[in-house]
Amino acid sequence: MFIEKESLADDVKKIFTTCYPFLKIEFYKKTPPHTAAILKKEVMPFNLPLVQFINGNSKTVIDISHNITVEQLEDQFASLGLLSEVFRKSGNVWIETSLTNNWTLQQQNMEGEEISKHFDKKIPLNQ
DSSP states (O other): OEEETTOBHHHHHHHHHHHOTTEEEEEEOOOOTTSOTTSOOOBOOTTSBGGGTOOSOSEEEOOOOTTOBHHHHHHHHHHTTOEEEEEEEETTEEEEOGGGTTSBHHHHHHHHHHHHHHHHSOOOTTO
């Protein structure tokens, strides 16, 4: 995935979700280092150009191939100065992947698909 000077947070999120329909990525505004980690993260507005937050080059490549782990992906964004987090679909909710961040994007997506299949099945009221 290419991130260019004009790329918006929403552009990157859409590309990612197109590749992995049962995953989503969020970007957060960095908090000052002295701020307690317990504070709620502030989601970056979808229409903000990422260049405002990226350190370095105006064009960057982020590897989102199937064998990349969530941790590796988040580290790639962190090296650019972006705080990111990947979520996996679980039925009709999105859950953090922090406990499984050593899984590949493909594993995460397959798990999200499998779990969501069970939620899509309709159970008759008489049972």
